[in-house]
Amino acid sequence: MSTILKEKKFDLAVSTLNDEISKSALAEISNLEFPTRRTENWRYVKLGKLLKQDLKTDNVADLDISDFLIPELNTHVIVLVNGHYNETLSSSTPSAGLLIDRLENQKDTDLFTSHYNTLSEKHSEEIFTSINTAYNQDGVFIHIDKNKHIEKPIFIININTSSNLITNTRNLIVIDKGAKASIIQGYYTTSEKGNFNNSLTEVFVKQNANLSIDKIQDIDATDKHICTEEIHQEKDSNFKINTFILNGELIRNNVNISVDGTNCHSEMNGLFIGRDSQFIDNHTRVDHLKSHCISSELYKGILKDKSTGVFNGKVIVHQDAQVIEAYQQNNNVILSDSATMNTKPELEIFADDVKCSHGATTGQFDEEAIFYLQARGISKVRAKEMLIGAFSEDVLAKINNQNVRNFIESRI
Amino acid sequence: MSTILKIENLQAQVGDKAILKGINLEVKAGEIHAIMGPNGSGKSTLSSVLAGRDEYEVTNGSATYLGKDLFELDPEERAWEGLFMAFQYPVEIPGVSNINFLRTALAEKANYFKKEPLSAKEFLQTVKEKSALVELNDKLKNRSVNVGFSGGEKKRNEIFQMAMLEPTLSILDETDSGLDIDALRIVANGVNTLKTENNATIVITHYQRLLDYIIPDFVHVLFDGRIIKTGGKELALELEEKGYDWLTKEAVAN
Secondary structure: OOEEOOOOEOOOOOOOOOHHHHHHHHHHHHHOOOOOOOOHHHOOOOOHHHHHOOEEOOOOOOOOOHHHOOOOOOOEEEEEEOOEEEEEEEEOOOOOOEEEEEHHHHOOOHHHHHHOOOOHHHHOOOHHHHHHHHHOOEOEEEEEOOOOEOOOOEEEEEEEOOOOEEEOEEEEEEEOOOOEEEEEEEEEEOOOOOOEEEEEEEEEEOOOOEEEEEEEEEOOOOOEEEEEEEEEEOOOOEEEEEEEEEEOOEEEEEEEEEEOOOOOEEEEEEEEEEOOOOEEEEEEEEEEOOOOOEEEEEEEEEEOOOOEEEEEEEEEEOOOOOOEEEEEEEEEEEOOOOOEEEEEEEEEEOOOOEEEEEEEEEEOOOHHHHHHHHHOOOOHHHHHHHHHHHHHHHHHOOOOOHHHHHHHHHHO | OOEEEEEEEEEEEEOOEEEEEEEEEEEEOOOEEEEEOOOOOOHHHHHHHHHOOOOEEEEEEEEEEOOEEHHHOOHHHHHHOOEEEEOOOOOOEEEEEHHHHHHHHHHHHHHHOOOOOOOHHHHHHHHHHHHHHOOOOHHHHHOEEOOOOOHHHHHHHHHHHHHHHOOOEEEEEOOOOOOOHHHHHHHHHHHHHHOOOOOEEEEEEOOOHHHHOOOOOEEEEEEOOEEEEEEOHHHHHHHHHHOOHHHHHHHHHO
16 A cells, blocks of 8 residues: 555545545646646656655654754744654643644634635645645644744654655644744654655734744655745735755755735745755745835755755736835855756736846855965865855844754754 | 975976976075066966965976975965965955954864864964054954955955964065055064064065065076076165066076
8 A cells, every 4th residue: 555646546544624625635636737847837856756656654653852953942842753743742831822733623713714725725736735735644733822922932843754655744824913933844854764745834924923934954865855835924024934955855845925915024045955966946936915015035055966956936026016125036056067056036027116136146166265265274175164154154144043043054 | 594495496387388497496494585576477376386276287396395295285284384375366255254264274273283272262362462463453353254355454464364373484475466555564564573583484576665674585586487596685676676677688598
């Protein structure tokens, strides 16, 4: 008994979160094909191996999570093992206005029904989105009540402990009016291999709310991961997502932000390091629907060996969205002749009063700088590390939490 | 006095072009040597070969530094062994702070000699002391290496680094180029203060001007990849007055 995506043979339990939604997602899947190299949005992604792979599901009760914690960082901890919410391993201190629960437990609440899948359904033509909606087995529900500021970060640890797993993790995050929180999403594997995690998180940042997400992807070098965040911002809200890709065979991120209110601030940053034959793909999309908003984006890539990177950032300023500032920047360094970077910043502007900039650079480290450091007694290896550190600095500076920053820095 | 550097019949090329065609030079402790010559004579190639830049291929000859074959050492090993080159064009390195860069350099050197690195306090004390030598502004020390430095500040930063690293042999590659008279005086004063009977300096320059401030024991004239004349400090003055033509014509005739 196994799942083979290519044949659309899903030997997976259908999601019980909402029968109607699951049913319509199943119908959607039967009409959809997997993307090929001719599908513009997926053109660099080699899915062949993943689609032909035998995949299974698994559940594990106990596990030592200490390896996955961030030193000196005190957080609420939510642990998902092989895609299942693990209550024993999770530990959150009760805070007023903070609700953390298994998604399944919340499925009959108004909060759930008024939000669940409302963002994803707009992208149901993406087959992996529909697969997640149809087959998600578990996930996290976070609600921060009106005007509550949750000081302690919420750390969602996703761990795969088995081989050739398929996990469809689904999360729903609602930050209510005037509330504030920070979330860390970590994706990890123990020593097992060949897993596929298809994760989808819907995020609602309500009026005047503030949310930051630091996403750390550090899975096994044989694991594949498609990770989608669908974000909806109401007026006067702030949202920031920082993505750090440290390891994995194939990683595809989709960050889609709908800025649906005036006076919002949206920020997307990313740092990725490709080694061996890794494939790293960051797709972002910002829809500016209302006036007086600022969005900014900074992604930086370091590509070694035979790794491949993709950056595609799309900013769409809709007709009624006036006085928009949108900044987009992607800089990459290639450290090997066999590494490749494909970058495409895109702007589509339908409004008149807009200030936008976008740019992309791909280059190598300055040999003169390396020699200069060597000539002062810094070994070549260390000199390159220093330049990688310097290159990464402005993305690392986007991390609000110093302990998270130290941890990421120690891993690059 | 002990020999610090001995260069014998050194020949080097870039691509297929021979640039150094047989250099002989011996530098002893306590000495200051000036290497002068017209543009294109091979001055910068000589300093690059000695510092270990890998675009230059040594095709013949040898350089013995403190008894070791210099060309067997990587650039960083040369630095650890006390060779210092002040760059003609100091490189800007955005994102690497001047101070962290020096701390790393000193720590790696200490590690090479299996010694304890300076404590944070000792390090900062040394920085304070040595930067005063070249009147380097406090703010510059914390900035990214050479980023936003004026031409003169970059050269002063080079001498500050030299002071921190306490080299046995310093090579100043056209350090005077682009310097106004005040910066020149400050740089020269730094170099003179760092001079001891145990170290040596090679000053590579196109102009005699710097040698008013750093008085050489020997002046060598480099032309077409060879040293065509060696003299005392008065040779520099003669070159200033007569130009290089009288020497180079003689060399071509020979």
